[in-house]
Amino acid sequence: MDTYRHKGLRKKLVQLLEEKGITDKKVLKAIETIPRHLFINDTALHQFAYEDTAFPIGSGQTISQPYTVAFQTQTLAIQPRDKVLEIGTGSGYQTAVLLELGAKVFSIERQKALFDKTKMFLPKLGYNAKLFYGDGYLGLPSFAPFNKIIVTAGAPYVPENLLNQLAIGGIMIIPVDNDDYQIMKKIVKIDASNFETTDLGSFKFVPLLKEKGKD
Ligand code: SAH
Numbered sequence: 601m602d603t604y605r606h607k608g609l610r611k612k613l614v615q616l617l618e619e620k621g622i623t624d625k626k627v628l629k630a631i632e633t634i635p636r637h638l639f640i641n642d643t644a645l646h647q648f649a650y651e652d653t654a655f656p657i658g659s660g661q662t663i664s665q666p667y668t669v670a671f672q673t674q675t676l677a678i679q680p681r682d683k684v685l686e687i688g689t690g691s692g693y694q695t696a697v698l699l700e701l702g703a704k705v706f707s708i709e710r711q712k713a714l715f716d717k718t719k720m721f722l723p724k725l726g727y728n729a730k731l732f733y734g735d736g737y738l739g740l741p742s743f744a745p746f747n748k749i750i751v752t753a754g755a756p757y758v759p760e761n762l763l764n765q766l767a768i769g770g771i772m773i774i775p776v777d778n779d780d781y782q783i784m785k786k787i788v789k790i791d792a793s794n795f796e797t798t799d800l801g802s803f804k805f806v807p808l809l810k811e812k813g814k815d
Pocket of ligand 1: 661662663664687688689690691692693694695708709710711714734735736737752753806807808809810
């Protein structure tokens, strides 16, 4: 259940994100709207749901830190009706933020238990995305090109398939491994073979894993 107390905590979280440098009003509005506590299974953690931290969501995975979600989303400069590919559906929280911004969202998750749970859960909140159980390294060639691609797990390298599935002029945001943290990279596709990459600082993510189903 969403309560006035939760709404109040969300306002505070939004203020904190503004202090940390998030300026996109639509992103802040989405975070103020979405009941993040409902995306966290463990009700003992609900009282902390509006702190700016990541939390466990089962299967050894986490719901990303709100600042990270806001930062990645802001960098994508989502326009209504953008076709967005998300790698790592997880709790579906980032998916919900993209939907609030009017994007058409395609999201891939490799953990069957998380995929099943989120597929049931998101529509209950009125969020409709195209969810796929599969391997994010492959992307979704049959639905490409995408205006925006967001990777929500730390990747050892930038998957070639994802670069290919980005539309010309499209933006990808991806955290790429550098020892025990990741460098956030913004990649703009200039034309079929030219990309402009900008490093946007260090972040901490769970790893983007290979070989679906093997843990
Ligand atoms: N966007 C999520 C973040 C979840 S953490 C949220 O807001 O909750 C990253 C997710 O990526 C995990 O759920 C993990 O299972 C998933 N993942 C890891 N490797 C993957 C791969 N190769 N393909 C698809 N998803 C993957």
